[in-house]
Amino acid sequence: MHACQERAEYALDARLPTANKMPERLHQAMRYSVLGGGKRLRPLLTYATGKTLELPLEILDPAACAVELIHVYSLIHDDLPAMDDDDLRRGKPTCHKAYDEATAILAGDGLQTLAFQVLAQDPSLSVPAENRLAMIDTLAVASGSLGMVGGQAIDLDAVGKALDLVGLENMHIRKTGALIRASVRLAYLAAGDLPHGTSDRLDHYAKCIGLAFQIQDDILDEESDTQTLGKTQGKDKQHNKPNYPALLGLAGAREKARELYEEALDSLAAFGERASLLQDLAQFIVRRRS
Helix, strand or coil, rough: CHHHHHHHHHHHHCCCCCCCCCCCCHHHHHHHHHHCCCCCCCHHHHHHHHHHHHCHHHHHHHHHHHHHHHHHHHHHCCCCCCCCCEEEEEEEEEEEHHHHHEEEHHHHHHHHHHHHHHHHHCCCCHHHHHHHHHHHHHHHHHHHCHHHHHHHHHHHHHCCCCCCCCHHHHHHHHHHHHHHHHHHHHHHHHCCCCCHHHHHHHHHHHHHHHHHHHHHHHHHHHHHHHHHCCCCCHHHHHHHCHHHHHHHHHHHHHHHHHHHHHHHHHHHHHHHHHHHHHHHHHHHHHHHHC
């Protein structure tokens, strides 16, 4: 995992505009937000899926970068005063605090468009044109109103409202889960033709861990502290947002995460030892403390 995180950092650094390239302040803000922090979970999932399918990692660098660029753009915009109004992200001031709101908005916009440029043009992505197009389409759908952005809209509308379990899962399948599933899907699209059932198993794994990730996030928002999390603890409760512990209780939320973890592992059984890194990532998701 550490080696893949280092690989993602290097690949992102190489694909971001340099800090001294005009407009300098914008590019500095983009680099500030992307580099030197974060778990790199989504690139890890892309690399781990590639390892399961025995793909060379260099083919996966563009996809790993693209999905992380989209993720960071979403964090920048989520932290803005018009959204979650947060001051801390990944243990340092949020982009709009380190720079200003206008620069933060533009930095997020720049990272979003760079993600699609990488998938469209990067020479390391040596796949047929139809696969490249399918990867661009996958990331677009996962990022847009039917995916991550739509989930954020539902989240904002749900403040102060009671959601049942189906409504809460629907929100998080979009807001958090869509990009996690895309991280896995981008890797198997790079692989080309797969044996029957392979993509379905990988997609089900990703769906399960996407929800498990959000449940653990909600648990940590209740139990952890700001220093450990690297972001403001208790923000969801402060904003009266629906979450899993509020709906199921802490014990019920932990049990739900455990069930999803077991279901994710079951989806990987056919891959044997080749899926060891995906198995490790599933365990990391439900046991992490930040």
